[in-house]
Amino acid sequence: MLHPVVLGAVVLLLLNDHVFKARWPSWWTGKLSDVAGLAMFPVLLQALWEKARARTGREFHPSRAVLVACVVLTGLCFSAIKVSADAGRAWQWALGTLQWPARAVWALLTGHPTPRVALVAHTVDATDLFTLPALLVALAVGWRRAGDS
Secondary structure (H helix, E strand, O other): OOOHHHHHHHHHHHHHHHHHHHHOOOHHHHHHHHHHHHHHHHHHHHHHHHHHHHOOOOOOOOOHHHHHHHHHHHHHHHHHHHHOHHHHHHHHHHHHHHHHHHHHHHHHHHOOOOOOOOOOOOOOOHHHHHHHHHHHHHHHHHHHHHHHO
C-alpha cells in the first residue's frame, strides 16, 4: 500500500470523489475514480490478506497467487456492480455501512444526532468496464514486490 503509484491512486481517488466531481462533474471524473480505484483496490485486498496471515505467526512471503486472486476478485466485483442494478444496490449498502462508523463518530463529536446508514452514490454504467485495464497497474506493482521476496 505504500508504493508511490498506489498512494497516488488513493490520493487521486479521494480528490476526485470529494473535489473534482463536485467542481467539474463529467463523464471523465467518473472514469477517473474507476481507474484510481482499480489501480489500488487489489493491493489493499492483498495488504489485508497479508496482515491477517501475519497474525497467525507463520512465516510469510508476498504471494503472486494472492495478488492474482485479488485482481480477479476486484475485476469480477467491479464488473458486476457496473452491469447489474442488484449488485450495484448491494455495493451502495456495503460501502454506506463501512462509512457509517466514521459518520457516527463525526456526528458525536459535533453534537449532531447519530446518522443512519446512507447509501453511497452509484451509477450502473457498462462503459465503466473500459477502465478494467487499470487492474494491470495493481498487478504490476504487486508482481514486482512478490518477486523481490
